[in-house]
Amino acid sequence: MLENKKKEQMKIIYPNTLVSTDEIEVYGEVEEELLTETNPFEMAKRQVDIVAQKMGLNDNIKKYLKRVERSLIVSIPIKMDDGNIEIFEGYRVHHSTVRGPGKGGIRFAPNVNLDEVKALATWMTWKCSLLKLPLGGAKGGICVEPRRLSKGELERLTRRYTAEIINIIGPDIDILAPDINTDPQIMAWIMDTYSMHKGRAIPGVVTGKPIEIGGSVGRETATGMGLFFVLEALCNRMKIDLTTQDIVVQGFGNVGGHIANILYEKGCNIIAVSDISGGLYAKEGLNIKELLEWRDLNNFLKDFQSENYRFVSNEEILTLNCDILIPAAIEKQITQLNAHKINCKIVLEGANGPTTPGADIILKKKGIIVVPDILANAGGVCVSYFEYIQDIHSYFWKIDRINQELKNILGSAFDDVYNLSKEKNVTLRIASLMIAISRLAKAVELRGIYP
Ligand code: NAD
Numbered sequence: 001m002l003e004n005k006k007k008e009q010m011k012i013i014y015p016n017t018l019v020s021t022d023e024i025e026v027y028g029e030v031e032e033e034l035l036t037e038t039n040p041f042e043m044a045k046r047q048v049d050i051v052a053q054k055m056g057l058n059d060n061i062k063k064y065l066k067r068v069e070r071s072l073i074v075s076i077p078i079k080m081d082d083g084n085i086e087i088f089e090g091y092r093v094h095h096s097t098v099r100g101p102g103k104g105g106i107r108f109a110p111n112v113n114l115d116e117v118k119a120l121a122t123w124m125t126w127k128c129s130l131l132k133l134p135l136g137g138a139k140g141g142i143c144v145e146p147r148r149l150s151k152g153e154l155e156r157l158t159r160r161y162t163a164e165i166i167n168i169i170g171p172d173i174d175i176l177a178p179d180i181n182t183d184p185q186i187m188a189w190i191m192d193t194y195s196m197h198k199g200r201a202i203p204g205v206v207t208g209k210p211i212e213i214g215g216s217v218g219r220e221t222a223t224g225m226g227l228f229f230v231l232e233a234l235c236n237r238m239k240i241d242l243t244t245q246d247i248v249v250q251g252f253g254n255v256g257g258h259i260a261n262i263l264y265e266k267g268c269n270i271i272a273v274s275d276i277s278g279g280l281y282a283k284e285g286l287n288i289k290e291l292l293e294w295r296d297l298n299n300f301l302k303d304f305q306s307e308n309y310r311f312v313s314n315e316e317i318l319t320l321n322c323d324i325l326i327p328a329a330i331e332k333q334i335t336q337l338n339a340h341k342i343n344c345k346i347v348l349e350g351a352n353g354p355t356t357p358g359a360d361i362i363l364k365k366k367g368i369i370v371v372p373d374i375l376a377n378a379g380g381v382c383v384s385y386f387e388y389i390q391d392i393h394s395y396f397w398k399i400d401r402i403n404q405e406l407k408n409i410l411g412s413a414f415d416d417v418y419n420l421s422k423e424k425n426v427t428l429r430i431a432s433l434m435i436a437i438s439r440l441a442k443a444v445e446l447r448g449i450y451p
Contacts, residue, residue, distance in 0.1 A: 036357055036358065037332070037356050038332070040115060040116050040353050041115040041118045042115075043331075043332070043353060044118070044123060044353070045066045047429075048065055048066050048122075048433075048437065050357065050430065051433040052437070054430060054434065061441045061445070064444060065096075065437065065441070065444075068118050068121055068122070069094045069096060070093070071091065071092075071093045071117075073090070074089070074091070074161070074165060075089060076088040076157060078156050079156065080153055081150050088143060088157060089143045090141065090142040091112070091113075091117045091140055091142075092117075092138065092139075092140035092165040092174070093114070093120075093121040093140065094121065094136065094174060095121035095122045095124065095125045095136070095137040095138065096137050097138075097173075098443045098444055098447060099128065099134060099135065099439075100128070100133070100134040100135040101135060101136060101175060102136045102173065102174030102175070103124060103128060103136065103138060103174070103177070103384065103385070104120065104124040104140065104176070105120075105139060105176070105179030105380075106139070106141055106161075106177070106178070106186075107139075107142075107179040107180040107181060107182060108157075108180070108181040109141065109143075109145070109181055110144065112141035112143045112144075116331070117139045117141050119352075120139035120353070121137050122137060123352050123353065123373060124136075124137030124139055125436075126432070126433060127374040127378045127381055127436070128381060129439045129440045130375060130378065130413055130439075131378050131381070131382055131409055131410070131413050132439070135385060136174075140165065142161055144157065158186050158189045158193075159192075162190045162194055163193060166194065169205060170194070170202070170205055171205055171388070171391075175204065175384070175388055176190055176206045176207075177206065177207045177384050178208040183254075184209060187208045188209055188210055190205065191203055191206050191209055191213060203391045204388055204391040204392055207219065207384035207388055208384065214390075216383060216386055216396070216397070217397070217398070217402060218399050219383045219386075220254070220258075221258045222379045222380050222384070223255045223258065223259075223350070223377050224254075224255060224262050225262065225403060226378055226382060227259045227326070227328075227350055227376055227379065228259060228262045228266075229407045229410045229414075230348070230371060230375060230410055231324070231348050233410075233411055233418075234346065234369070234414070240323075242266065243266065243268055245268055245322075245323035245324050246269050246271045246321075247269065247322060247323065247325075247326065248271060248273075248317060248320050248324070248326065248344070249326045249350075250273075250279070250314060250317050250318060250325075250326070250328060251275070251327065251328035251329030252275040252292075252301060253275070253328075255350045255351065255380075256273065256326070256329065259326055259328060260273055260292075261288055261289070264288035269284075269285040270285060270286050271286065271320065271322060272286070272317050272322070273286060273291060273301065274317045274329075275295070275300060276300075276314075276329070277300035278300075278311055278312060278314060278317075279301055279302075279311070279312045279314065279317045280304060280310070280311065280312065281310045281311075281312045281317070281320065282308055282309045284308075314329075314333075318338060318341075319342060319343060320343065322344045323344060324347075325342065326348045327347065327349060330351055330354070332354070333351070333355070334347070334354055334355040334356070334359045334363070335358065336358035339355075339358070339362035339363055339366075342366070342368060344368060345368065346368070347368060349371060349373040349376045350376065350377050351373065352373050352377065353373060354373070360429060369428065370427060372428055372433075374433070374436060375413060375417055375428065379406055379410060382406050382409055382410065383406060386406075416435055417431045420435060
């Protein structure tokens with residue numbers, strides 16, 4: 001009965017899937033499970049439930065950690081180039097500022113919504129806690145297709161969004177950063193708008209800025225570099241020679257592009273990469289430098305012409321036979337519907353939330369190791385933290401120091417997670433969340449609930 005109801009609902013939610021509903025893993029309550037598979041905030045809350053149960057976490061604290069501190073929804077009216085006014089919706093969410101000011105990126109994309117931003121803010125809290133950074137979790141975004149805007153419209157949108165959320169951001173309150181479709185230029189407009197309102201230059205309101213206005217060397221490549229350090233640490237433990245591995249990367253933006261490039265330069269065989277248009281595959285390996293040049297001329301991968309490369313869709317790229325799969329695009333890519341088709345040894349999560357809790361169970365059964373987002377892609381927030389410190393001190397570090405400190409912090413977080421996962425016989429995700437959540441729970445307990 002339960003199974004039939006579930007199958008019917010799955011057909012509604014995934015009408016185009018060719019996957020037999022018999023293959024869908026069943027666990028938990030149907031409605032709750034479907035929500036978890038489709039809504040990222042439900043997914044983030046489910047993760048807290050799973051870990052709370054394993055840790056025996058107090059119910060009151062669990063309730064507290066499943067709520068965000070504040071959510072601001074703003075309307076952003078913009079005068080378009082043709083003289084018309086268009087109104088966009090924007091969000092900024094603080095999940096927790098218990099351990100320090102909020103920290104989190106902003107994304108500009110057509111499917112941005114409040115629950116997505118809440119989930120991303122929650123994961124930022126865990127990420128900062130796992131790395132012991134004195135920061136909380138925040139996130140923001142605007143529901144917009146930025147490719148449809150001119151540069152002038154994009155600048156007006158960014159500046160008006162900054163003005164709308166100005167009361168809940170600042171170096172001591174909440175520090176912004178880049179995410180999907182936002183780059184150093186957009187960070188520069190945020191820094192300028194905030195500074196103009198305050199009457200003085202305040203670079204610390206945002207990280208990922210251009211170096212000329214207080215940005216940090218190494219920030220642009222930080223998430224990719226962090227992914228590499230974490231992967232290297234795992235391969236050392238598993239006695240795997242990285243250079244013999246076939247690697248697939250979904251997403252070819254900041255995160256996917258940099259990790260593909262770093263691994264390519266290390267001599268790894270990158271057999272497939274994709275962007276939103278689809279991807280390219282070659283068993284003998286792709287020339288990543290050539291593809292990055294193509295991307296930087298504003299081209300989609302699907303339009304790259306080469307008789308040696310075969311086109312693959314974003315669905316297919318995830319199921320290619322490889323050693324290491326790096327989802328580095330968006331959330332909910334590996335779900336209960338395709339997890340059984342994933343064909344690799346390691347999933348290294350470059351994106352935030354690419355694997356649903358239901359998929360986690362299937363991957364675990366298949367013996368696939370998942371290096372979770374809050375550990376794997378934490379290099380970005382780590383170097384953002386370095387940028388923030390450098391801005392406060394008005395003293396800037398050299399790239400060697402950035403990379404060494406990044407490697408130290410991620411290496412120590414990786415050791416904590418790996419050792420706990422062995423000790424408790426749990427996945428790396430559960431171990432990461434156990435460490436992050438217990439640290440936050442302790443901070444809540446020490447500070448107490450006001451008043
Ligand atoms: P980006 O905009 O630079 O790149 C995103 C890439 O994903 C592009 O290649 C885009 O074409 C592709 N993409 C977008 N929508 C897609 C879809 N529906 N299907 C398949 N591909 C799609 O963004 P980014 O900064 O590289 O962020 C990618 C992921 O990494 C996000 O989940 C983000 O939250 C996470 N992340 C980013 C950082 C950072 O420092 N930028 C840090 C940690 C985590």
